[in-house]
Amino acid sequence: MGAARDALARFWLQAVRTARLIIGVPDYDTYVAHMRLNHPERPVMSYPEFFDERMRARYRGGGGRCC
Template sequence: MRQAFASVRMKLDPLVCACRMARQTAHLMVGLQDYDAYAAHVRTTHPDIEPMDRATFYRQATDRRYGGGPGSAFRCC
């Protein structure tokens, strides 16, 4: 049973992967990074620091994108 399950998941994997990538692309188009990737990154590289929560992360990302600092949105013509 478990094996059948695993094989179904294997088949679905590319689909799940494509969906995740589409979602990530859409987010990055408006300048938002992936929160889960960020949290995972902080946990592995800085185990002593607690990552920001989701709301703070998106708030900061929005402010940074239009705030004129590094990485601010420079809309094109």
Template structure:
């Protein structure tokens, strides 16, 4: 059997994956992943704030500004 630390690490990884999956299912990406991507691939750009990121993801999901997306009404 693995050590308690190994079990904790595996539990933390599983929890993170489940949470990330749930966010993606409802159209909300992971902000930390977004910031890491921007810093790595677009270092000259300033990342959006968490509030801006949330709003942009909501707008994309619901088709605000003619961007397609899911619309219930």
């Protein structure tokens, strides 16, 4: 029973991550892991800082979009 529960939990976490990517919500945990692995000398942004930066990056640029 424990193995099935663990598999279901892993599936659920992956489904949540996928849904967030589809709707454009950035994945903070992936960012933190990347920063710690690849840029240990740089500070890691807090979640509010990270979210704000990702939204600015997503919506900056010129002009509107039709869809």
